[in-house]
Amino acid sequence: MAVTGIGGFFFRAKDPKALGAWYLEHLGVGAPEGQFVWDQQAGPTVFAPFKADTDYFPAEKQFMINLRVDDLDTLLASLRVAGVEAITKAEWDSPEVGRFARIQDPEGNQIELWEPVK
Structure with missing residues (x-):
C-alpha cells in the first residue's frame, strides 16, 4: 500500500467562497x-515539515503552500496588473531547482510560486 500523491489541501478561511474565487481567478487553482x-x-x-521556529514563512502561519508554475514571468506580470504584490529575490533561485516568487492571498496566507528547472 503506497500513497500516490496529495489528494487535497484543506484550510480555514474567513470567507471561503471569496477566497476560493480569488485562487481560481488569479492562479487557476481550484474548481x-x-x-x-x-x-x-x-x-x-x-513534502517537508519545517522546524517550529523557521523563518522561511511567517511565524503566525502554520503552513505555506508552494504552487508549481510553468511560466513564472507571465504569471507575475498578470498578478501585478491585478494588484497582487509579488516578491522575488535572486537568492531564492537555484539553477538546480528553479525560480521562486512569493505572494499572499487576501487572507494573508503566503504562497510560494515555483518554476522548476525544465
Missing part, C-alpha cells in the same frame, strides 16, 4: 463553484 476537483499536471511535490 468553479459547485465543483470540487481540480485536475492538475503530474510533477514533483515537496
